Amino acid sequence: MRSRVILHSDLNNFFASVETVLNPEFKGKPLIVCGDPKQRKGVVLAKNEEAKKYGIKTAETVASALAKCPHVLRTGTHFGDYKYYSGKVREIYERFTDVVEECSIDECSLDMTASQRLFGSGVEIAEKIRLAIKEELGLTVSIGVSFNKIFAKLASEMKKPDAVTEIPEIGFEKIVYPLPVTDLLYVGKSTASTLSGCGIRTIGDLAASDEGLLCKLLGKRGRILRKYACGEDDEPVRAHKEKEDLKSIGNSSTLPVSLTDREEIKRWFYVLSESVTGRLREADVGRANTVHIVVRDDNLEDKTWQTKIPPTMLCGEVAETAYKLFCENWPRAKPVRMLGVTISGFDYHIEQMTLGDFLSDGEKRKKKERAEEAVFEIRKKYGFGTLQRGVIIADENLSGLDLRKENQPRSENPKTED
Numbered sequence: 369m370r371s372r373v374i375l376h377s378d379l380n381n382f383f384a385s386v387e388t389v390l391n392p393e394f395k396g397k398p399l400i401v402c403g404d405p406k407q408r409k410g411v412v413l414a415k416n417e418e419a420k421k422y423g424i425k426t427a428e429t430v431a432s433a434l435a436k437c438p439h440v441l442r443t444g445t446h447f448g449d450y451k452y453y454s455g456k457v458r459e460i461y462e463r464f465t466d467v468v469e470e471c472s473i474d475e476c477s478l479d480m481t482a483s484q485r486l487f488g489s490g491v492e493i494a495e496k497i498r499l500a501i502k503e504e505l506g507l508t509v510s511i512g513v514s515f516n517k518i519f520a521k522l523a524s525e526m527k528k529p530d531a532v533t534e535i536p537e538i539g540f541e542k543i544v545y546p547l548p549v550t551d552l553l554y555v556g557k558s559t560a561s562t563l564s565g566c567g568i569r570t571i572g573d574l575a576a577s578d579e580g581l582l583c584k585l586l587g588k589r590g591r592i593l594r595k596y597a598c599g600e601d602d603e604p605v606r607a608h609k610e611k612e613d614l615k616s617i618g619n620s621s622t623l624p625v626s627l628t629d630r631e632e633i634k635r636w637f638y639v640l641s642e643s644v645t646g647r648l649r650e651a652d653v654g655r656a657n658t659v660h661i662v663v664r665d666d667n668l669e670d671k672t673w674q675t676k677i678p679p680t681m682l683c684g685e686v687a688e689t690a691y692k693l694f695c696e697n698w699p700r701a702k703p704v705r706m707l708g709v710t711i712s713g714f715d716y717h718i719e720q721m722t723l724g725d726f727l728s729d730g731e732k733r734k735k736k737e738r739a740e741e742a743v744f745e746i747r748k749k750y751g752f753g754t755l756q757r758g759v760i761i762a763d764e765n766l767s768g769l770d771l772r773k774e775n776q777p778r779s780e781n782p783k784t785e786d
């Protein structure tokens with residue numbers, strides 16, 4: 369088989385960067401993007417390079433970010449804007465290839481194998497993309513270039529921000545083998561400690577290990593990880609058409625470290641739900657009535673659960689439902705490596721009498737939905753810049769809201785994340 373040319377493109381500090389493009393006064397100052405910047409209990413969803421220098425991290429509370437940097441600037445989320453810029457970036461990718469796989473709102477895998485004759489080598493194409501994104505949109509990107517998806521992703525992580533990094537097929541060992549195994553996608557802390565017990569500390573150690581031993585240590589995953597370490601990942605870039613019969617909207621994140629602390633985990637559910645409900649609004653498919661979660665442990669095993677709720681588009685309700693589902697099913701001491709939230713069952717704006725209408729806060733909820741809707745409509749009509757600051761969609765703390773008793777029996781069907 370002919371060698372492939374795969375790019376992995378990752379927009380740097382995406383939410384914070386878009387906020388800065390739209391608000392040049394943020395430039396060069398520490399900035400955090402939060403669900404509700406007025407609430408100290410709010411959660412940091414994104415931060416820029418300057419805020420990182422103060423040690424501010426995603427999913428910590430606004431109060432804790434302020435303790436690290438009292439003058440940090442705060443802004444709410446504007447998913448319409450992020451989606452808009454994400455689409456613009458995609459248009460740039462599509463000048464070079466139609467094989468674009470969206471990994472998340474700010475990350476894509478691109479297959480450039482067939483594009484080289486027209487546009488040059490993988491690195492040359494990556495440079496063209498990096499410059500176009502910078503000049504046309506004012507955003508920066510880190511692009512990895514390699515001969516498979518795993519190494520392209522690895523390369524994109526090696527230099528940030530605003531960089532192109534190549535892991536070439538010939539001589540990849542020199543670059544990849546000295547790196548710690550944890551740099552390899554899907555190797556978590558506990559896997560790493562299992563491996564280090566056998567003296568396997570670098571990706572090179574992993575590649576040189578006996579397959580039988582790895583299978584004994586890690587099960588069939590041992591064989592897969594060894595294949596990745598040897599550069600034998602042959603997963604294709606899966607191009608899928610946008611908005612093709614939208615049935616669900618999901619987002620997942622590998623956590624910076626494995627977590628057991630319930631408060632921290634809850635904040636991650638808020639981070640994910642914020643982006644999922646933002647995209648729900650953008651997709652214009654009404655409200656969702658099902659919340660799914662996926663939780664990965666340190667052994668890379670995924671569990672999923674789902675539950676029905678009265679139709680909602682509110683971040684707080686999705687987050688609290690997801691968190692409740694998690695608490696009911698996940699052992700307290702078991703570390704969490706990755707979390708995902710997906711919503712489905714869209715009502716396409718069909719007005720329904722819901723249980724929510726009978727709740728004391730049913731009316732309040734409706735008003736809030738209408739307010740959010742109004743802001744969204746104005747932005748859509750008059751451009752994304754018009755209603756930026758000043759109007760902030762309140763995302764009240766809904767933890768006091770009694771989640772309905774309507775929960776359906778849960779299905780527990782372990783599967784790999786999509």
Ligand SMILES: [Mg+2]
Binds near residue numbers: 378379382474
């Ligand atoms: Mg990014």
